[in-house]
Amino acid sequence: MQPSSDAAKRNAAYAAADHVKDGMVVGLGSGTTAAYAILALGERRKHQNLQIFGVPSSYQAFQLAVVNGIPITTLEEHPTVDVNIDGADQIEPQLNLIKGMGAALVREKIVAASATTNIFIADETKKVTALGEGNQPVPIEVVPFSIALVRHRIQKLGGVALLRETKGKLGPVISDNGNVIMDATFGEINDPTVLNHQLKMIPGVVETGLFIGLTDIVYLGTDTAVQKFEAKR
Numbered sequence: 001m002q003p004s005s006d007a008a009k010r011n012a013a014y015a016a017a018d019h020v021k022d023g024m025v026v027g028l029g030s031g032t033t034a035a036y037a038i039l040a041l042g043e044r045r046k047h048q049n050l051q052i053f054g055v056p057s058s059y060q061a062f063q064l065a066v067v068n069g070i071p072i073t074t075l076e077e078h079p080t081v082d083v084n085i086d087g088a089d090q091i092e093p094q095l096n097l098i099k100g101m102g103a104a105l106v107r108e109k110i111v112a113a114s115a116t117t118n119i120f121i122a123d124e125t126k127k128v129t130a131l132g133e134g135n136q137p138v139p140i141e142v143v144p145f146s147i148a149l150v151r152h153r154i155q156k157l158g159g160v161a162l163l164r165e166t167k168g169k170l171g172p173v174i175s176d177n178g179n180v181i182m183d184a185t186f187g188e189i190n191d192p193t194v195l196n197h198q199l200k201m202i203p204g205v206v207e208t209g210l211f212i213g214l215t216d217i218v219y220l221g222t223d224t225a226v227q228k229f230e231a232k233r
């Protein structure tokens with residue numbers, strides 16, 4: 001598989017940013033691909049006087065919005081997001097996703113669930129035939145008190161769950177919500193809807209990185225082009 005390129009991410013992100021119109025409330029996703037969408041929106045604001053409000057899905061997105069001159073709002077002020085643009089870790093043919101390798105999955109899913117239109121953007125290396133392919137883990141946000149229970153229940157479901165460790169300091173990754181992230185590997189996932197429900201029933205699981213039935217549009221970028229996929233729903 002080709003490594004993901006910045007040009008591919010940028011191509012997908014700029015195609016998605018074209019959906020945004022004056023007056024819209026825009027969900028600002030997290031990760032390196034979503035960062036290009038925030039950059040594109042900032043450029044449109046500067047050069048075309050695009051008037052929008054952003055709802056950031058993470059501290060990273062919040063900081064990028066500020067740097068790129070995008071006014072911030074909250075879901076309290078604007079409960080309906082017109083267009084949400086976010087990245088993905090894996091995308092299968094029905095456009096269900098795995099997200100959360102940037103540990104922002106809880107807020108990302110809340111923003112996506114608040115959105116009228118969800119656009120997910122990625123380079124083509126994220127396209128798979130089944131979620132979980134290549135031992136891609138499902139990130140899960142967990143209340144720290146429940147780490148042992150979640151590990152045990154995931155084992156009973158046939159998976160292996162590891163507590164995500166930080167790279168910049170010793171110890172576990174702490175999410176923007178003060179919880180930990182467990183990466184659960186199941187191999188190829190036959191029924192992501194069922195697995196999502198099973199995981200969500202475990203006490204202490206705040207949210208899973210399985211994004212089922214939320215996608216409207218996917219843009220997959222290559223170095224020179226972008227491909228559009230629309231969900232049948």
Ligand code: 5RP
Nearest residue numbers: 031032033087100102103104
């Ligand atoms: C963060 C996410 C990201 O959108 C996902 O990990 C993709 O990131 P990148 O565009 O950097 O590959 O879900 O929680």
